Amino acid sequence: MSGLIPNASKSVVFFGNVPSATQDFSIATSGFNRGVLPVIYLGLPLVSGKLSLRDCQPLLLKISSKMETWGNKYISQAGRAQLIRSVIYGLQGHWSDCLFLPKNILKKIQSIMAKFLWKGTQQGPCFYKVAWKHCCLKKTEGGLGFKELLGWNQCVLQWQIWRIIRQEEHSLWLIWISKYLLRRRAFWTMQVPDKCSWGLRKILNARASVLQRVTYRVGRNSCFLLWHDPWCLRSPLLNRYGARAIRLWNLRTWRLLVP
Structure with a gap:
């Protein structure tokens, strides 16, 4: 459609859950080579799991x-x-x-x-x-x-959490986190999903250490979740009072609004 022709010698194709006959037909039609995971991009291996000695x-x-x-x-x-x-x-x-x-x-x-x-x-x-x-x-x-490299690793984890909670960048990874991982969930109080990559699991497990270093400033035009963000004494209200307090609050608020 664009008038451009892909270079078959520089292009590879990857398959996931595709029948063997379809794979052979696609390779023969396109002339591309079959790619093998993990992919090396900008000198880094693109893997979703924990890095192994072979990857490093x-x-x-x-x-x-x-x-x-x-x-x-x-x-x-x-x-x-x-x-x-x-x-x-x-x-x-x-x-x-x-x-x-x-x-x-x-x-x-x-x-x-x-x-x-x-x-x-x-x-x-x-x-x-x-x-x-x-x-x-x-x-x-x-x-x-x-x-100290072990401390450096902790700093990188905390920096990624800082990027997620600020939501000021427009990277593809942060958009995916917002649309997929945090869909109808709050970052500070959500449970670690069962089907979660190793990297995201490390980030979510590091939230407790980051809470001691993050301060929410409440003022005019502030944007935060009342029950789920650590705006009060560096701890979410949900963790301090439980879900029952939310139900009681919503019930009392509803009663006050009823004429």
């Missing part, structure tokens, strides 16, 4: 290859620390901003960075002069100012 292998290989290249040159310890801050944390941050990395992957990355910092190469044993958790302290506290 490209990240680990990229970090290791960078350090092997630097290990062939004479770099001081201060230079290695700067490379970790500017390059390695940039690679890991690109993944963490879009995907929630499992703890075993984050510990593996921290182990690679610690070995490179103290030895300069990944080959052979290494003597660690200071524990990595002490290296992640501020410089004023005697550390090296590195970011």
